Amino acid sequence: MPVRLSVCMITKNEEEFLDRCLSSVSAVADEIIIADTGSTDDTVQIAKKHGATVYPIKWRNSFSAARNLSISKASGDWILLLDADEVLEETDIPLLREFMNTTSCDGCNFTIINYIGRTAGGLHTMHNAFRLLRNNGLYRFEGAIHEQIIRRDGKPIPAGAIETSSIRLYHYGYLDDVVRRKQKRKRNLPLLLKELNADPQNPFLMFNLANDYLACGEHEKALKLFDRAYHKMDTTQAYAPHLVYRRAVTLYNLGRYDLAAKAAQDGLNIYPACADLEYLLGTVFSEWGRYTLAIDSFNRCMSMPKPPDSLRFMQGSTTLRPLMALGNLYLRLGDYSRAYDAYAAVIKKDINCCSVLYQIGKVLNHIYADKATVVKKLIGFFLSPDYTPNLILLTDILIQERLYSQAASCCEKAAEDLSYKQDTDFLKANLYFYSRKFGEARRLFEELVSQEAASTNVLQNITCQSAQYLFVISLIEGKTVLDSDLALVERYCDRLTYRVYTQVRNVLNDRDESVFSPDESWPSVLTEVGRLFDRVLRTGEFDLFERLLYLLNWVDSKAVLIELAQVYLDNGYPGMAREQVLRSVKELDYLNPAGLSILAQTAGIPRAST
Template identity: 35%
Template sequence: MSPLHGADSTGSGYTFNAIDRCMEHSMKRRRRGTRSYQPTNVRQTLALCMIVKNEETNIDCCLESVKGVADEIVVVDTGSTDRTSEVARQYGAKIFSYQWDDDFSAARNVSLSHALSDWILVLDADEALAEEDKGRLRALLRPDGPTAYLLNIVSPVDDRRNSHAVINAFPRLFRNRPEIRFEGRVHEQVSPSIARMGGTISPSEIRVHHRGYHGRWVDLPVKRQRNIRLLNQQLHDHPDDPSAHFHLGEVYALEGKVAEAIECYRTALLLPGLPPSNRSVARRSLAACLLNRRRFEEAWQECVAALDEDQGYAMPHLTGAIALTQLGRYEAAARQIDLYLAKVKRQGRSIHGVVGHEPNPAYAWSLKGNCLFALGQVEQAADCYRAALAVDRDSPEAHLGMGKVYKFRGRGAEAATALEKAAVLFEQMPQGRLTLAETYAELGRWAEALTTCEAFLDVRPNDVGGLTLQAQALLKVGRLTEAEAAYRRLVAHTPSGLAYFALACLADARSDRREATAFCRRAWELERSDARIPFLLGCCLLEAGEYREALAVLLEAERLAPGTPEIVQRLQLLARLVQRERCEMRHPALPLQKGGTGGFVMRGATCIAPHASLLTPHASVPHTPHPIPYTLDPVAEDGRSPP
């Protein structure tokens, strides 16, 4: 991504003899005629420069991709014990050995020193030039024009979902000049040296397919640990290097160390010298981490700041939309999604800035559908889900959305078909485990929902969405003691009205009126839009003889869910009790027992079952399902799962 500053441009392994060789090659070219006077029709030559170690299984694909493009292949082997060098020789590569010293720049600069061609192309063994771009790349090799070109490195998040690829724009094609050298122990770049010589870097549409960060749920931890070690070494030598802090934040985010990632991003943004294009990316990545911590307002503000830094960057709109949905600001979220879709439509094959994502309009349309569904605009939501399926017929989010639409319309068979399809698709996505669990919950398959959710929590033990669904699933499968323990852990971690309400229901099931009342009061403080909470609180207060307060909260329940029979019954009962109390002013009110007075039953069949049905809205009580299943694997910049 961004250049690392302050590192020795030659690197510890880049000897003066290598510099002399580069100068000698440069002088030979100058004796043949300086670049400024070369005729533009002279064919420019290209050297592929690589560093490798134990890449026997990858290097063949890489070298095959540059057949007919590269005139020269230079391979620096840093200690292979397999057939890497043997495979490379079959393609005519020149092989050089180099003792690895924890410095990628040093090794890369050795490879550059052996190149004799006019231009240099840098690829890793797990990368391959796109077949359709061979001709485009050759066309860029001209004596005039920029010093270097950005190539678009496409890294799919998962083999089965290439549309979720992350794209990084790196200067990987540049003129063979001794002044141009890599810098930085890891995430090495030639950009600083090109800037010092007054050179220019231009974008291109050339794509390179990268397979090195494909992975399952936690991909390639060894590489990440290596990068953390090297970046910490870089920061030991240069503690105020903002790019090193930024890249360390990226690796920590991939590792799931969100608190550490947040600290690194904030440090990078505070230090001077972080390139503007990287500042916007850092803010978007910071926003993704804040989403993971459920700090939604902060996440949204970072997305706003990212757009202030770079108006052309599309991803902050999508990340910001996720934050806004979690804040319940669905109309604003839908507007951000529209802006995202407009920008990615104009994007083309290249990306804006230094990092982007393979456009994923199907996910964006599904997200907009969720927002409209939450606003009660069901038909418009269905249109969005259909638009998503028109782009990607295997979009699991769109099938999940259509399943909810069908369920809302009472079309049970079609709902089941759509939700089953979503479940199959989410099952193929390791990053979608939590959403898969939520899909099972929509299908009423709570045992499977619990198993899948617990597998997700094995990897993300503190994810609030996972903890919430686990508690609900335990309740649904009848493991009430475990459910109560889960909800208590949840309110200790992240208090919410619905979690306290669940605890109130469980206390009510145990006939613990005092605890049920206390939990209801806490739930009502945090959540004022769910009629079930004041209804249960009113029932508890009626039992306790607190008629005045019971009247107030039951009227609130009636306001939120007008005409609901159970609420009407409680209000009628309350009116009868108050009337009798007035008639018997000389006598204390008799305590109200379960079983009721005058034919009314406080709780039970005619009101609400002690634990289960309170957690499932009555058909007559309007209820908006949570619009966005929250799963963020903080992802998403460098091989992470999509926001």
């Protein structure tokens, strides 16, 4: 007889994610139990639509109390513990069924893929977390936050009672806008501090509190706690490898590369199968300027076997990641032949890794003065170059490389297939924009923001990018009232992009105020600012570009002048690029590997003028 599964959850104001979460388990859940701690939005209605039984409870500053109530109501043989901002991977449902029907264990850790940064589907971290419990009445949870499973009789959980599986849950709650909007860290910190005050020698509590400080950007506070926990940890505990890894990451983020390298190497001595630590070591060496050591580490990664789930914090550390890192390092060093070989090896391993094609286009553009050869070599990486999605991708790469006439030819051919009209209209609008035909560009971008995104689109974020281009066109046209353009950015882009463009408006209208917060994701802000600068400079709008430079005064990052230098270099002003790197060293006492690379590429070049 098949086993029954109860899904048990805690919710409060989760209408944004709950429908997707519950839909992901509809094929496997026999009942859904929800302990709701005071939702004022549509959470309860959404839960009931999925057939859930909802128990309203008073929040008592304890996740364990709420968790224990929810599992006490479960009638299934097994209990799946979910958070509302998680989604079960559909293709892993057979694996979940097999586990429940065959195992003699009492529980299972799943692989949690935590999306971070601005958008889902890109940057992520991974960890293992307890998510499946046999409903035999032997267990309960304790701890106000980051609750832990224990036996009710106080006995230790026997070795082997809890397995670790590759069953995947996708977690969306750590995306920048979600964290900012829900202020989870402000909720978590008081609970963790209270628990640590009650048990000040508990390394697991230190670890969890350090994680919250790290997420808030308070790296020094995080490091102190990671250090304390590290010297008290039991290396056999499930959290210990994560502690070792995040301690090394924190040192790296603080720029203490010597200590970060030592922390990563010490971690490898404890967990030699952890390829993520080896990859981190290579990354540290690369940023430290120890390029030979970095290359050695990345090559060692590729000789290591796939690590066990308990020692895996990201995907691809033995395959694509080190190859991409080698390609990027060789590109930075100007060794274009080796960069090309590394990127080509990525495509050989994963033909669907489209992002590497942009890097290949960049390398080929450096290697060959004859741009027809660049196009021919690039086309060689497409199995079916006449296939419309491939033509679209090829056109976009050529636009990025400023090969506009070649891009126009590809775009014209792609436009014959009306199934991809939004893609080709967007590419045409780009070509108009960079040809300074702003009226034609505006017409197409306005059409694009008025349309629903087509399911066939090859290019991502067409509507968002179109809104950004419309904003820039208004700047070029000399508009001073930008409310309607800003409204489009707010509607179609993420909150960080909206804040950047709002700050642009403030700067150009001489408003001495900042829309940024102290805990802003400054690297992401700087990336968005650099993209804006590049679009303006590529059109030759030098006066507007000079006015926009005041935006950098509002960006709290030492890397501002290096980012500006990269924009100058990409647009053919090597002397200006070199000058900004030297300014960074003199005025900010800051030089990173990107800056070093720019200095190497511009050696002997006199100052250029815009």
